[in-house]
Amino acid sequence: MEARTADRSGRDDYHPPKAVHGAVGRRSEPERTLTAMNHLNPAPSRRRFLAATAVGLGATAAAGTSGVAAAATGPRPLRVATFNIHHGASPADVLDLDRVARVIQAMRVDVVGLQEVDRFWRRSGFVDQPAWLGERLGLHHAFGANLDLDPEEPGRPRRQYGTAVLSRWPIRSWTNTHLPLVPGHEQRGLLRATLGVRGTCVDFAVTHLQHNDNRERERQSARIVELLGSSPSTPSWSAT
Numbered sequence: 001m002e003a004r005t006a007d008r009s010g011r012d013d014y015h016p017p018k019a020v021h022g023a024v025g026r027r028s029e030p031e032r033t034l035t036a037m038n039h040l041n042p043a044p045s046r047r048r049f050l051a052a053t054a055v056g057l058g059a060t061a062a063a064g065t066s067g068v069a070a071a072a073t074g075p076r077p078l079r080v081a082t083f084n085i086h087h088g089a090s091p092a093d094v095l096d097l098d099r100v101a102r103v104i105q106a107m108r109v110d111v112v113g114l115q116e117v118d119r120f121w122r123r124s125g126f127v128d129q130p131a132w133l134g135e136r137l138g139l140h141h142a143f144g145a146n147l148d149l150d151p152e153e154p155g156r157p158r159r160q161y162g163t164a165v166l167s168r169w170p171i172r173s174w175t176n177t178h179l180p181l182v183p184g185h186e187q188r189g190l191l192r193a194t195l196g197v198r199g200t201c202v203d204f205a206v207t208h209l210q211h212n213d214n215r216e217r218e219r220q221s222a223r224i225v226e227l228l229g230s231s232p233s234t235p236s237w238s239a240t
Contacts, residue, residue, distance in 0.1 A: 078197065079109040082206060087118040087161075088129060095124060101136045104166065111167045111195065113206025117143065119160040122152045130164040139166040144176025144191030146208075162189060163206050169195045177227055179220040182213060190224050 083104065088097035104112055114133075118124040134141035145160035152159060165171065174193040181187055188210055195202045207224060210216045 076198075078111065078202065079107075080204070081107050081109045081112045082115070083107075083112055084115040084208070085129075086116050087121065087124045088127075089124075097124070097127065097129060097132060098136070101133055104133070105137060110169065110197075111165065111204055113191075113204070114164040114166065115206070115208040117162060117164045119143065119145070120151070120157045121159045121161070126153075126156060130166070133164075134166060137166065139168055140171045141166050142171050142174035142191065142193045144174070144189050146176070146178065146187045146189040163191045163208055165191060165193045165204060165206060167193070167195050167204070169197045169202070172196050172201065179207070179209075179223050180216070181210070181220075182216050185210060185213065185216065188220055190227055192227075 081104075083100075085100045088095050088100055090096045090099060114130070117129050119128045119130070120126050130141045130143040133139070142165045143160070144162045144164070146162040147160060149159050149161075151157060162176065165174065172194045174191065176189050176191045179188045179190060188208060190205055190207045192203060192205045195204055205224075205228060207220075209220050
């Protein structure tokens with residue numbers, strides 16, 4: 001299993017991506033700040049599941065899964081990452097979406113979950129960011145809108161903000177589910193995508209939880225456990 005993380009939060013403690021490793025065949029315990037759900041090495045006919053969670057303004061580590069194996073050669077890892085792109089702004093708060101693309105490219109991963117992604121906002125040049133990144137990197141993309149607002153200029157598309165998935169493997173389907181929130185807080189969501197990986201369906205999920213309200217974040221985490229528990233390949237979890 002291999003996983004990587006990147007953080008573009010605009011804070012002084014920015015660090016380049018680094019690997020996070022887990023033992024094949026083991027299942028992570030759910031944590032308040034990281035949901036890492038691994039379903040490793042199931043029978044070939046079953047679906048595989050993978051989830052990555054970021055909390056607050058910075059991204060945390062994503063958990064990856066191998067499980068897509070060839071009997072003669074052994075497991076072939078699926079490399080994944082999670083990256084808070086802060087609508088493409090650099091640590092100096094300069095819009096630079098190409099820099100985001102270069103970071104993703106340098107990570108050399110198969111799938112990446114993105115947080116704080118814009119579509120058609122003035123602050124990010126009215127760019128459809130997931131589509132632009134997908135085209136720039138030659139990756140399939142899916143987007144989940146957690147904010148869907150009126151255009152900032154007449155004739156423009158509605159502006160949206162949320163999470164996205166970029167994948168080297170085809171995205172067969174996806175859905176975005178809004179999570180519980182306190183009135184007045186930012187809407188959060190869980191974006192789930194089904195990938196076609198070497199003839200097997202792999203379910204990948206990404207979210208971005210509330211950063212400054214512990215009880216709200218716990219409610220959101222519990223809802224995620226419920227939603228992911230409906231997957232036929234997801235291990236059984238209890239909210240803690």
